[in-house]
Amino acid sequence: MADSLIEPLAQHPPAGHFDTLRGRAGGDRLAAHWNIFFAQEIERLKGAGGIADTAYALTARLDELQQQLARNVEDNGITYNVYSDAVSRTRPWSVDLFPAILTQHDWLGIRDGVLQRAELLNRILADVYGEQRLLRDGYLPSALVHGHPGYFRAAHGIRPAGGTFLHIAAFDLAQGPDGKWWVMSQRTQAPSGLGYALENRIIVARLFKDAFAQLHIERLAESFSALVRSLAAHSPAGDRARTVLLTPGPYSETYFEHIYLARYLGITLVEGGDLVVRDQQVWLKTMKGLEKVDVIIRRLDDDYLDPLELRADSALGIPGILQAWRAGNVVMANAPGAGFLESASVLGFLPALSTHLLGEPLKLPSVASWWFGERAAMHNLLPALSDYVIKPTFNDQARRFVPAIVKRLKPAELQQWRERIVARPEAHSAQAWMPLSHTPTWTGGSASRNEHALASQPPIGMRAMMIRVFALSDGPGRWRVVPGGLTRIAPQGREVVSMYRGGSSADLWVMTDRAPATRTAAMGHHRVDNAVTSRAAENLFWFGRYSERLDNGVRLARIALESLGNTELDLSGRTMDWLHQLAVENGLVNEATASPRVARLLFERALVASLPDRRAELGAYSVATVLDALQRAAFAVRERLAQEQWSLVNLAQQQFYATLGSGSPQTRQALQALVQLTDQSMAMTGAQLDRMTRDDGWRMLSLGRQVERMATLGAALASAFACGVVNDDAGFSLLLSLFDSTITYRSRYQQHRDAYALVELLVLEDENPRSLLWMSNTIMGRLKRLPGIPAAAWQSDGELDGLPHCWDARHLLALADANAHQALAAIIAQAAQAAQRLSDRLTQQYFVHAHALTQSVGS
Template sequence: MPMSLFDHVLASEDLADSLVLPLAQPAPPGNFDNLRDRLNPDQLAPHWNTFFAKAIDSLPENVGIADTAHMLTAKFDELQQTMGRNVEDNGVTYNLYSDAVSQSRPWAVDLFPMIVTQADWHSIRAGITQRAELLNCILQDVYGEQQLVRDGLLPSALVHGHAGYFRAAHGIKPAGGTYLHVAAFDLAQGADGQWWVVSQRTQAPSGLGYALENRLIVSKLFQEAFNALHIERLSEAYAAFVRSLRVHSQHGENARIVLLTPGPYSETYFEHIYLARYLGISLVEGGDLVVRDERVWLKTIKGLEPVHVVIRRLDDDYLDPLELRADSALGIPGMLQAWRSGNVVMANAPGTGFLESAAVMGFLPAISTRLLREPLRLPSIASWWLGERTARDAMLPQLAQHVLKPTFNDQARRFVPAMGQRLKPAELAQWMERINKRPADYAAQAWLPLAHMPTWRSSAAAQAGGGHCAPIGSQAMMIRVYALSNGPGRWRVVPGGLTRIAPPGKEVVSMYRGGSSADLWVMSDREVAELPVKMAYHRTEHVVTSRAAESLFWFGRYTERLDNSVRFARVILEALNNAELDLSGATLDWLHQLACDNGLVSPAAPTPKNARVLFERALVGALPDRRAEHGAWSVATVLDGLQYSAFSVRERLASEQWTLVNQAQQDFYAAIQGNQIKTHQALQALEHLASQSMAMTGAQLDRMTRDDGWRMLSLGRQVERMGTLACVLASALQRGAMDDDAGFALLLECFDSTITYRSRYQQHRDVYALVQLLVLEPENPRSLVWMSETLTGRLNRLPSSPWASAETEDIVRSLPENWSADELLHWAEQGNVEALAATIGSAAQTAQAISDRLTQQYFVHAHADSQAVGS
């Protein structure tokens, strides 16, 4: 019997239980179920009732309960698809260190958020605030008087024997006495709903960027529920964090803040980009920074500019090759001395990593009583360091009831926590033997059955399970909560964070080992602002780092190279397969040289004049070759170079641009898979890629601010275009390809100027007219003079432009805009192709000279000592 309108209105509160619970898998016995009411498991928890009621409200009215349930699952399926598209469009990734940049893994986020009630959050916030202060006090003691070690409250082996403790930092007091500016805590719920601290991250905690991205995606999908539950916003905590960093610096509001990343191969590189963009600061790699006179400087295209605060996502070991790992190519020589001298604030300070040890957790209750004169407000999971004989003797007989973790850092991630309950007797015996051999290497923690939260599996997954799989799953989860500095001695806990979900049926929560994430909603008892996430609007001077400038320069070059490679490949393949086109031997030789010069075939490949079919196969076979196994750096390798250079400056690109690059790469690889690619298949793939290349060009011209970064990109395109097309034209002249109609027409196609030529000169084939259009025409973007004038305009607008100096006089004089038009036209009229080819070919050398000069001036800072600006 269909519901009346009155029934539908009541469904928003009264029918959520009856609609949702039959779709939901319960948590296993002994695990807390966040979906269900604590006192009455036959009902949804009140906040989940509200959440699902708002979803039901959006469904059509006057339908039966069964149809409503079906529509609800269909709605969630649709929202999940929308979320997946958002993740893909935004380029949200989480990579393994073994992944190549071109194989970035999409970030895994669940449709449903984890919802924390106000009462739970009140205790969490108080406990995390206290812990952040406690850890900072421990650091002050360990790098100061070391009274905790002397009194036996903290074993020396856990401090001095830990690689995360820096002896060189002893006696150094950072600005404001703040060692920790960011601290992360992993929390789990026990069977009774009590929250426990399971681990802490103090070196370079990850997840702040992903937490923002999850919020941005999920809150939009459930805007009504988000507002009805009065979910706390995140933005103010992040803004306060930036203000705190400026307060800690002696330069105050004028302090320059950067975020130091290991680079594109980092597993969390996306969030480094996202967080830097959100905070309005520069994202830098080690190569972007240099230390001079115990101060840190940022290499920009304007010269060296001072850096006052470094938010680091680089592990301690790699920070400074002079004092730490000598083989580190990621760090900055002299960085520790700059910090030691008080000239830079580091968030977090070096040497905080030892606090992450699971063994330290067991000593925190007594330390809190000593340092803070109060017990821990939020309990730690019971932990023991097995380096202590009494703890070891007590734990070994109970190993099956505990979890084993490493005492010291496990950066290689080879140590998977051993769940005692899952170990067989033989495995338990092996663990006991290892512990007895090296007891200090291990810590034991009480086993806690993790609480479960609802996750959306989709109705299709439920049907695939044969009716045994509910569309709303139940998976183990933990939350990661962040404490951010809020000025010296003060802390602000982010009212949200990152929920990490174990794979179905598993109890180990790890993004690295197949887990997923969810947004973390914290309820409030007050009305909150409408916007769930807003970007930071602190206005800072826009800086183009030398690395970003170089990457943008090569992004421009690879975009142009892709356009040229695709066009040349199409021109050659279409010419070879056009039965009506009479190709002379000279034209075939030119096509062979065109293919070789642009990496489409190996120089060892047979010429089309001698073996047309073999040459064509070689060209088609090289198109998908990403590793030059055919001896040619063809379209696939150009796409990889384009993707890498774009990835290196993702923080500067609109998401649409990044999507275009990724989609072009994926589409091309999908279209040319297999070992026996036919020419018509290759041409179809190239035609589609040509359209995508045009879209990339449009995005660069229409979507980017005309700053120095864009000028570098434009310079890259013009350098590549002038160098390539000058070679093509000179080669055609030298080879005599323009002596027949076919070669002349193909040359115009290579310059993408066929329509323009015909509109001016009809079908008349004339070298004089060709030189006018392709060399001297200032209105044709494919003419050498247009490229030259564009290059000059861009170069003259760069800071500290070197193009008026005596060193560059020869380069400027050799630009096509300074050639004698009368002389070139006279040679063309007289048929002096040797002189024409020599002059036109020299433009390629000029383009390379400009590239070299840009590299010396702006990318490597050959004269860096004389380019420091500011103080």
């Protein structure tokens, strides 16, 4: 049934390429596993009462699944970035609807070959960083190894804990025209793809539950659990080992994967600044102080690890970490210095190395590879380059060296390549060109109900693909292969597979003869103390401050625009001056802007023009700059935020700019954008209150909000008393609006307006979240729960004496009753000053650890 329905809807690959859908090159019937796959979807249509005997019904169903997949990618925030992309331009991860499917026969051959290679590569590393017999005996050219930037002379003589150099190795495999699998490249420095493979599995397997169960697809979860256990077993700390994942940071192209893996493995995501080396030990800077780190899964390239011994300009590494590793005090996965094995030229030497070191030939062959640095290879290859692909020998982190398929080159281009190779033979490698197998991909087909139209433009495309398979350490001297992996697919009509250059991915299913898995992935059941790092605490603190700053800025901008546009509202000169003062202090206009009392229209235009000004080119750090700062702070702690929070920040930003338009916005547009942003700001606040665990990180976020609120509203209230705005009806109303307390005031005091009532509600009411006393009490409650400083110390230091919980309520009310507004202003202004002092104290205590600067850092 599936054969007859699917065959007309599926393209054929170019001649000479293996067809994974049909099981061979030039086939005309579906492979057995693909027959089962599509049969499950056809049966589902029948069960749902669909029109199962037409191609349109199936294509409509697959289009629906494609849309669901795209929503899942967007909802989960799965991204793959390009270096130098701004945070706001992260690229959605590209994953195909159909998985790539491996039979058990194919998989067993791949698994055995990868296990053998993991052992072989580990032995090569042990020799190269040990006795170096392979170099002396000519099994590896010394110039290829020692000339490679991935070789570390400083690591010579070091044997990592358990003798394991590689804990995570990745192998890129391609299927030739005869269906045989070949290793095309290997990744040994900081292999990427594990997290994406897991996320692809969770999304795609959920869409095709019946096929997943019917084909008995292997699960992935156990391999990840084994990796964590293995890393702990390599550490002297054993089961008590603290493991972290070291990331270059939010601008890394695979940062989403780092977040995802850290969450899934239950370990702490750290950047270089989160770690410090003291006495040859690695420590994590947390809110509770320094905590020892035993294992580092690193996604940071070797060059950037240690500015003391490697790149001195690296701001991503940790000074002294190589010495801590030398001393055996930290396990690194992978060990520094494994990068030279990634060279395409190394593959050509592996067959002889396998026989020499393991006493057996390679079970999984490498594609034929040569190094032009060998004179004989260059002499033989240069005249017959058309059968090869030219690749870089050494690291090409800038990705300037695009592999060249020589048979696709024009004569002039071929001559240029020959000249480059002759000029620098050691920098070039050659691999035999292999026509890649093609896998089915869904391109869509429900636009037409005409089955003949579907057949003339088949919705199932065929694209070149490679698979990335991972070997993970399984205890000292042992490895296991993840039963699945990452399928990478070339763009339509191209043969170079690269995610960086526009490729996509697919889930990789491995069939087994065991009973079907009921779950596709599972988290570990053990509880881990996931410490709040100092960096995370700082970013959460500022995430809270920017959230509150956005809320206050939007409210103030609305109040100013609405009041200035309300002809029925009698604004006094001092009230307009007060609005101008607040607008300047809160970054809504630059200080050179005239007060609305002098030039109302010019002030309004300046305020509106500054709202979308992201770079403060108009001299005002207005709403757009706060939105961008909020996004950066949120992005830096994505591993600690619910996906809904991240989505809310992005949505708020996108809609704000969309509403304001690309040109000069009008007041009407500005007010519409501000109203939308008010609702979204409230949603962000709700997510922070309801979707986060009350740990030290959340307390820092809450403190950030209260400190910002105290500083902003305290200063606004003090200036309102100082300027006499509270004596104006309009000014009194605007002040209540700014504190979001209008309804409460009216219900309690009706139309009676005086300073006494204002102080009672906005300063001393301990049940009003917008009163200064409520903020003060909340701040003290959060401080008492923070580690490192006894609760009484916050008060005894005297730094917080200006907070409202220290004030004499009767004295304040007496001043208000006597209309002593200047005295009130002086006292209330202390709240904003105390908030700033508190911010500085938190920074010193928890973010920069100023109290510990006298201790030595480094090796």
